[in-house]
Amino acid sequence: MTIEKPASLPRTERPDAPAYLNRHQSRKGAPPATPDESDESVPLYLRQFRNRGAGAEPVEYDGNVVGSSRAWAEVTRTKEIVPERRDQIADVDCDIYLVRHGETQGYSSESGLTPLGSWQAHRRGQELARRVTDGTKLELLCAPTNRARQTAEHIRRGLLDNVELFGRGRPEIGELLDDPNFRNFEVATPEGPRDVTSAFRIYHREIEKYERVGLGERPGWLVDIDRFWGIQKGGGDPITHWLTMPMLYFEPPVSCVRRFWRGILDAHARTSADTVVVATHSGPIRAFATLAMGYDPGEPFNTEFVRVRLVAGGHTALVLYRNRVQEVVIPDLDALPANSDPRFQE
Numbered sequence: 001m002t003i004e005k006p007a008s009l010p011r012t013e014r015p016d017a018p019a020y021l022n023r024h025q026s027r028k029g030a031p032p033a034t035p036d037e038s039d040e041s042v043p044l045y046l047r048q049f050r051n052r053g054a055g056a057e058p059v060e061y062d063g064n065v066v067g068s069s070r071a072w073a074e075v076t077r078t079k080e081i082v083p084e085r086r087d088q089i090a091d092v093d094c095d096i097y098l099v100r101h102g103e104t105q106g107y108s109s110e111s112g113l114t115p116l117g118s119w120q121a122h123r124r125g126q127e128l129a130r131r132v133t134d135g136t137k138l139e140l141l142c143a144p145t146n147r148a149r150q151t152a153e154h155i156r157r158g159l160l161d162n163v164e165l166f167g168r169g170r171p172e173i174g175e176l177l178d179d180p181n182f183r184n185f186e187v188a189t190p191e192g193p194r195d196v197t198s199a200f201r202i203y204h205r206e207i208e209k210y211e212r213v214g215l216g217e218r219p220g221w222l223v224d225i226d227r228f229w230g231i232q233k234g235g236g237d238p239i240t241h242w243l244t245m246p247m248l249y250f251e252p253p254v255s256c257v258r259r260f261w262r263g264i265l266d267a268h269a270r271t272s273a274d275t276v277v278v279a280t281h282s283g284p285i286r287a288f289a290t291l292a293m294g295y296d297p298g299e300p301f302n303t304e305f306v307r308v309r310l311v312a313g314g315h316t317a318l319v320l321y322r323n324r325v326q327e328v329v330i331p332d333l334d335a336l337p338a339n340s341d342p343r344f345q346e
Helices: 018-031 044-054 068-076 115-129 144-163 198-211 220-233 237-242 253-270 282-293
Strands: 058-061 064-070 092-100 135-142 172-178 186-189 192-195 275-280 305-311 316-321 322-329
Touching: 092 253, 092 282, 115 144, 115 275, 135 144, 135 253, 144 172, 144 275, 186 198, 186 220, 192 198, 192 253, 198 220, 220 237, 237 282, 253 275, 253 282, 253 305, 282 316, 282 322
Parallel strands: 092 275, 135 172, 135 275
Antiparallel strands: 058 064, 092 305, 186 192, 305 316, 316 322
């Protein structure tokens, strides 16, 4: 059997340059001349473009020629009209940062921050120092809990450490103050309203009696706390439960938001500070952002903050959280109905 050899394939080598490259090289090597409008081989749009560029004046910037006037106009022309954001053009009286505390050693006790939580707070202070300028007046407030107080202390140290490093002049950084307006949401216990973590310790002490002695039906406040911490132990989100489900013995989210607004307005009226940094808790911060944004934007991470900018005039404020800005009307707290629940007073 004879096997025929395949026919040789055509050769693909090109010893000469492509036609477009030949034309480019010929134009580049040719002496400069006035464009010839009669040359029909050149497209009309290209001939007109060359005619416009031939008589253009050179543009200089800082002593250097940067191109022709047409080229400079093409580079600097705005391609899209982007309106300025409201938070960039508003005249702001005061900036308030609602900062969540750093990582804590546990929510069942008042043991304070972990080493990582201390570093997180110090790092947040360093970041805030970049926004401080010469003559800025800054006040630090905190909720009356160990984890919030330690967070504010480390934020202050980070501010002081980096103000000089970043060359921010001499801002006035005040001493740390406790403000009960920014406390965590509370639970009505037989011993009075308690922070949810303090109520957890009372809950553990009382629930043991019902489990070991069998004293009958559990009180409602024990049932509410049991449900709340049961979600935490099961890996769920108890703050979502607090925001969405009514609990008779828990302080309502709207009460926390009212307290926070009162704290913000009181701090602004009490001091002439340009910036107020508040170390507080995630639940009320999240409730505050939810009311402003109109939806639940999610749990703030450790030392993440919601920023509130009071617009000059005292009527509106800008609430910034996770790359969203919402302008809200500052509530007239005195005109609102009084808190009807005597257990949770503002």
